[in-house]
Amino acid sequence: MRVALLGPISITNSAGLPVEIRGAKVLSVLTALLFQQRVSDEAMTAYLWGERPPATAKAQVYTYVSRLRAVLGEAPAIDRQGDSYHLDRSDAWFDAAEFTALARQGHRELAAGELDRAEQTLTGALGLWRGCILTEVTPELRDILLPSLDHTRLSVAEDLGAAILGLGKHQSYLPSLERLVRENPTHEPLSAQLMLALHRSGRRAEALDAFHRLEAGLRDELGLDPSREVMDLHVTLLRGEEPGWRPARPSPVSHDASVPGPPPAPAAATVVLDPPPVVASPLPPPVAGAELDGPDLRALAARVDHLRSAHPRQVPTVSVTGMPGLGKSTLAVAVARAWPLDGPRVLASLADEEHRPIPPHRVMTDILSVLRQPTDVCGSIERCYQEALADRPVVLVLEDAVDAEQVDPLLAINPRSLVVVTGHRMVTPPESSVRIHRKPLNRQQSKAFLLRLLGPKYRDMIDGPAFARIIGVCAGIPALLRAVATRIPDPSMSPGRLWAHLVDDQLRGLEFDKVGGLPVQLAREQVATLTPLERTLLGVALQLPCPFSVRALKDVLGWRAGSTRVALEGLEELGLVGRAHCADGGPGWSVSWLLRAVQPLA
Structure with missing residues (x-):
């Protein structure tokens, strides 16, 4: 079987006939297995649904794998190993794996000074890219894979430029370099190669202009100056001297293209990517x-x-x-x-x-x-x-x-x-x-915030009952208001229809499409940094009738009234509880609507 993912997805069987696989999630399962070979249930769920998986995620993954097996036949085989799925890729040709192998080979040839071979190998690697990639898989998987693949492609282009400049073929490579720099205006190695190629083509003024564009882009976008190497090249060009040539990266690098996850096996047949998270x-x-x-x-x-x-x-x-x-x-x-x-x-x-x-x-x-x-x-x-x-x-x-x-x-x-x-x-x-x-917005601030997001055409509707109920549900939290606003402009959904999504617990209306589970995420994040004592207090408070008095809470906890009050004031600072009046008119407290709605401590 041949699978090409570096462009529109193309799959052919051993007889050379096309294999049609429908559905973004089924294609995502295949893509993840091709890159990783062994993918756990937890990782596969994240690749398909991100942080908001459905309750039936495991069963759905099983269904998608079954569909794949039915379409692919016996090769390549997909097996169940513990809590993971494993793909035997030994009989499959995979363009991303071929790209990685050629990229590494070309880099070794460049470092060894074998410039003709490096040019040929790296040109072959970039030739595997056939256009926009991963458009048919889930956004969650695409967001994980695409940055590394794009970075790797730029690294290969950088190596190819170094080989071509070393061979003196700058004239023929100039159009490609100019396009690459337009697409990546703050990529210093490519800009440096463009400066050198322009200089060698007798276009010294344009080479200096290329430096100034890079300098302005770095300062405007990143607040940085060009690196010492690029500054030195600029000075050399100003003096009218001939810069020397050297490979763009003298030390070998791994051109990786894979999904982060558990260590795959066997290592020799795997494309690996497990970069540390960016801090x-x-x-x-x-x-x-x-x-x-x-x-x-x-x-x-x-x-x-x-x-x-x-x-x-x-x-x-x-x-x-x-x-x-x-x-x-x-x-x-x-x-x-x-x-x-x-x-x-x-x-x-x-x-x-x-x-x-x-x-x-x-x-x-x-x-x-x-x-x-x-x-x-x-x-x-x-x-x-x-x-x-x-x-x-x-x-x-x-x-x-x-x-x-x-x-x-x-x-x-x-x-x-x-x-x-x-x-x-x-x-x-x-x-x-x-x-x-920062505090939650009051009702008037929430209206103004929504109106700023939606535009003046909703000015006459913002005071209506549907928006009043929506604002009440969002509890003055901008993230929830922004999430709702992303759906209101849909012509097929009036504010009245939107409210129909807000069911009995006044939460489900925020769990549709790409906004799914946002209130639950916020609630969990609220309690994630609590101390054990604070978590205990909040867990008890969630079980009491709302509003509750300090006395009722301290009696259950067995704490002193002063300690209980201090702890409540700390939770008030975090927006987890607020002051209220008890049924007898005395002072009391209530747990935030968001926590009570999702019960994250239960």
């Missing part, structure tokens, strides 16, 4: 409608200036706190992008997908990588980090901080820098931090 990256583009307006920015700058005056040797921090779904990260990025500082801007995550803290040295390593700073010349990552950022002001956004032990080591940087920290709780010292505590 730090250049600042992402702003979210439309989330820009920081002038008065807010000026007020924030004044507060930060006051901190600098009071603590001139400390790095000022802006702490953005609040429950999930309120747009903490969106606000943090808006602050970082608008901040008046001429320096790099970097985003780093301080927690993994399970909300476990990421060690500071790992975060430092990735930040230094984004800033193109060496990590092996100072004796330790901590020292390299401090030396690299001591004289270089930066804007850092540190997302999902769990505790102060993560943040404190990252503040050993230039005092002119700014650090924006997001988290459910405040973890930076109050005396050196400006705090922005």
Whole structure:
């Protein structure tokens, strides 16, 4: 069997006849097995449905595998091994595996100076790409595979350019290089090759223009300067000297193209990809409608200036706190992008997908990588980090901080820098931090937010009963309002029809299509960072009639009234409980609608 995935999916059997497989999920099962060979039930579920699988996911996967077996016949065989499915690919030709093998072979030939062979091999590798890829599989699987495949393709193009320039064939390769640079304007090695090819073609002015375009793109998009190698090439061209030639990457790299997951076997017949998760990256583009307006920015700058005056040797921090779904990260990025500082801007995550803290040295390593700073010349990552950022002001956004032990080591940087920290709780010292505590929107703010998302054509409808009920269900959480807004503009769904989706528990209406399970995700994220005592208190509170009094709660817990009240105030800060009036008119408390609706602790 021959399977070609590097373009429109094409499958032919051993007789050369086409094999037709219908359905994105069936094709996704085949694609995942081809890349990984052995895929667990949990991984396959994630590839098909992401974080919102149906309750019948395992049974559905079994059905999709059965359909594949019926279409493919005996070869290649799909077997069940423990909690995983295994594909025997020994009798199948797979273009991604062929691409990987040719990429590695071509890189070895390039490193060995066998330029003619490298050109031939790498041209053959890129020739396997036939257009847009993975358009027929699920978005979840495509999002996992595509970045690595695109990165690998660029690496092969970079190697091919190095071989062609080494052979002196720059004239014929110029159109391809120009197209690649247009598509990847901040890719430095390709821009450097274009500069060299233009220079050798007698187009020195265009070569210098190519450098300036790269420089502007890096600064505008990433807040970075070109690398030392590119700067040196620019100076060489300015002097009118002839640059030397060398391979783009002198050390071998693995051109990988596979789905992350359990170690496949046998290794010799496998295309492998298991990169570590990215902790730090250049600042992402702003979210439309989330820009920081002038008065807010000026007020924030004044507060930060006051901190600098009071603590001139400390790095000022802006702490953005609040429950999930309120747009903490969106606000943090808006602050970082608008901040008046001429320096790099970097985003780093301080927690993994399970909300476990990421060690500071790992975060430092990735930040230094984004800033193109060496990590092996100072004796330790901590020292390299401090030396690299001591004289270089930066804007850092540190997302999902769990505790102060993560943040404190990252503040050993230039005092002119700014650090924006997001988290459910405040973890930076109050005396050196400006705090922005995000709260759910009230009813009027929710209306204004929805209207900004939907546009003025809904102005006459926003005060109607359907929108009033929708706003009540969303509980002032922007993430839920935004999720609902993505469906309201559908001409086939009026606000009245939309409300029909909100069934008895007032939750199902947010679990359709790509918005599935969002309230459950937010609720689970809310409780993920609680201490055991807080989790115990909240679990008991969920079982009490709402609203409840401090006395009723402390009697069940066996705690003192003062300790119970302090714990409730801590949960109030996180948006998990709120103040209310009991039936007798006395003061009481209630658990947030979102938690009570999904019962994440049950």
